Amino acid sequence: MKKLILTTTALAMTASFAMADTVRMGTEGAYAPWNFVNDAGEIDGFERELGDELCKRAELECTWVKNEWDSIIPNLVSSNYDTIIAGMSITPERDEVIDFTQAYTPADPSAYAAMSADVNLEGGVIAAQATTIQAGFVAAQGWTLVEFATPEETVAAVKNGEADAVLADKSFLDTMVGQDGLVMLERMEAIGGGVGMGLRESDPELRAKFDAAIQSMKDDGSLNTLIAKWEVSTQW
Amino acid sequence: MFSYCTDPSTLDGLKWLSCYLTTGKHMSFYASFGTVLALLAITAPVALLFGFAGASAARARIAPIRWLGKSYTAIVRGVPDIAFFLFFVIALDQAFEWMRHKVKCPDWDHPIRQGSDFIVCDAAKLPLSSSAQWIHEAYGFSLAVLTFAIVFGAFAANVLFGAMQAVPRAQMETAEAYGMSHRQTFWRILVPQMWTYALPGLSNLWMILIKATPLLFLLGVEDVVYWARELGATKTAKFSDYPHGNWHMQYFFGLLVFYLAFTSLSERVFKRISARLSHGQATAAGEAQRKAAQ
Numbered sequence: 001m002k003k004l005i006l007t008t009t010a011l012a013m014t015a016s017f018a019m020a021d022t023v024r025m026g027t028e029g030a031y032a033p034w035n036f037v038n039d040a041g042e043i044d045g046f047e048r049e050l051g052d053e054l055c056k057r058a059e060l061e062c063t064w065v066k067n068e069w070d071s072i073i074p075n076l077v078s079s080n081y082d083t084i085i086a087g088m089s090i091t092p093e094r095d096e097v098i099d100f101t102q103a104y105t106p107a108d109p110s111a112y113a114a115m116s117a118d119v120n121l122e123g124g125v126i127a128a129q130a131t132t133i134q135a136g137f138v139a140a141q142g143w144t145l146v147e148f149a150t151p152e153e154t155v156a157a158v159k160n161g162e163a164d165a166v167l168a169d170k171s172f173l174d175t176m177v178g179q180d181g182l183v184m185l186e187r188m189e190a191i192g193g194g195v196g197m198g199l200r201e202s203d204p205e206l207r208a209k210f211d212a213a214i215q216s217m218k219d220d221g222s223l224n225t226l227i228a229k230w231e232v233s234t235q236w
Numbered sequence: 237m238f239s240y241c242t243d244p245s246t247l248d249g250l251k252w253l254s255c256y257l258t259t260g261k262h263m264s265f266y267a268s269f270g271t272v273l274a275l276l277a278i279t280a281p282v283a284l285l286f287g288f289a290g291a292s293a294a295r296a297r298i299a300p301i302r303w304l305g306k307s308y309t310a311i312v313r314g315v316p317d318i319a320f321f322l323f324f325v326i327a328l329d330q331a332f333e334w335m336r337h338k339v340k341c342p343d344w345d346h347p348i349r350q351g352s353d354f355i356v357c358d359a360a361k362l363p364l365s366s367s368a369q370w371i372h373e374a375y376g377f378s379l380a381v382l383t384f385a386i387v388f389g390a391f392a393a394n395v396l397f398g399a400m401q402a403v404p405r406a407q408m409e410t411a412e413a414y415g416m417s418h419r420q421t422f423w424r425i426l427v428p429q430m431w432t433y434a435l436p437g438l439s440n441l442w443m444i445l446i447k448a449t450p451l452l453f454l455l456g457v458e459d460v461v462y463w464a465r466e467l468g469a470t471k472t473a474k475f476s477d478y479p480h481g482n483w484h485m486q487y488f489f490g491l492l493v494f495y496l497a498f499t500s501l502s503e504r505v506f507k508r509i510s511a512r513l514s515h516g517q518a519t520a521a522g523e524a525q526r527k528a529a530q
Contacts (some may be wrong), residue, residue, distance in 0.1 A: 021358065022366050032475045037466055039477055040260035063369060068453055071322060077352045078326045097352050152469040156482055175472050179481060202353040
């Protein structure tokens with residue numbers, strides 16, 4: 001009996017050692033209010049708070065890593081970090097390469113911002129961040145697309161006249177309109193399928209843990225509170 | 237930083253600026269200048285070593301070594317830097333992990349490649365996922381040094397190869413006539429004389445290397461350009477105590493001054509080295525020095 005207890009403790013201990021492995025959370029750090037670098041130089045925003053809470057609920061130890069958007073998926077699949085939590089919409093194309101948890105914000109339409117409200121989108125030049133659903137959408141419409149590496153540059157392109165309008169997540173544009181005469185257009189595009197956390201396809205255990213944590217936050221309403229606090233999307 | 241910085245919205249003028257320029261974020265920005273300088277200080281000699289090895293190999297008498305040297309310079313010079321940094325580094329990282337995996341986890345039964353995923357056992361991860369953030373950063377930094385050294389080494393190899401060919405044949409013949417072996421003529425005659433021919437090409441490479449550091453962020457190393465872009469981006473009052481518009485112009489102007497100061501300093505250093513190397517050489521510059529001394 002004593003031996004049995006000893007073995008179980010040993011097993012439990014090795015299991016907890018494996019659990020104590022640090023989970024590295026990859027994000028972009030340039031997409032307020034989702035994720036950005038605050039004055040102290042730390043990653044902050046909706047996803048920082050969400051990620052920390054999810055890690056607490058899943059009893060994981062997490063650290064944060066910044067990575068450029070362009071190479072964010074290649075660096076995940078080669079295991080330089082373990083999750084992507086960077087306002088990434090769940091799309092079938094991405095799902096072929098990586099896995100997603102359930103969405104933590106609902107599918108919201110994307111919005112346009114321009115220097116005047118009566119800009120002609122079809123004949124104009126539209127700015128979007130490279131390898132986003134918005135860039136894919138503009139390209140599929142056959143409109144003239146200019147792509148930029150960072151969200152900030154897409155807005156700057158509209159301000160300096162290089163592009164006529166920018167297509168991006170509405171919550172991001174909300175932080176930008178009102179400055180230098182930038183206005184939101186009426187027209188919206190229903191693209192994308194909600195934002196989720198990206199994980200390696202070979203990592204179903206971690207995915208299950210985060211899935212359960214997201215579900216528990218949805219159930220007790222704390223996810224909605226967080227969404228309202230950072231104004232990232234509509235409520236669940 | 238300062239005691240009066242607790243509520244920046246009430247400050248203005250120089251006081252505001254002094255608080256703004258000493259935020260944690262700005263400290264990271266200043267530190268990134270050190271990162272860039274350290275990278276250059278380590279990369280330049282390593283790249284020169286790669287170049288020297290490549291050039292020596294390219295003119296070796298044994299054919300396979302010669303092929304190796306020639307294909308190194310030809311292939312690496314032909315691949316765009318950004319492709320090198322996006323794909324080669326990840327492949328290099330995976331090669332290290334694969335080797336460690338073979339040594340440390342011989343009884344692992346899952347495949348390493350699962351679709352697009354690359355999975356090695358936890359003990360083989362580089363760095364270990366449990367290690368501190370600075371180890372991850374140091375590892376990324378050394379990967380960057382190695383990649384820069386390989387890329388710039390290939391260019392340096394070509395420069396040095398040309399410089400070795402430019403040493404007058406008469407000098408080598410004289411050495412051979414004195415009975416020096418192949419190795420002796422190489423080290424005593426060829427190598428000391430080739431630098432004067434190599435210097436213009438090498439100084440070009442150095443200038444290009446100085447400006448190539450923004451590629452670092454592709455590896456997760458935050459360099460000066462990354463921070464200038466981040467700090468200059470529009471800040472709204474909601475997410476920052478120091479809201480401002482798009483200040484990219486100001487930050488990039490600062491970088492411009494830094495880079496110009498740095499390149500002009502390098503230029504001066506190269507001029508001095510060049511004067512030293514021409515001393516007593518059978519070149520026009522060496523001849524001019526002789527005439528001036530008379």
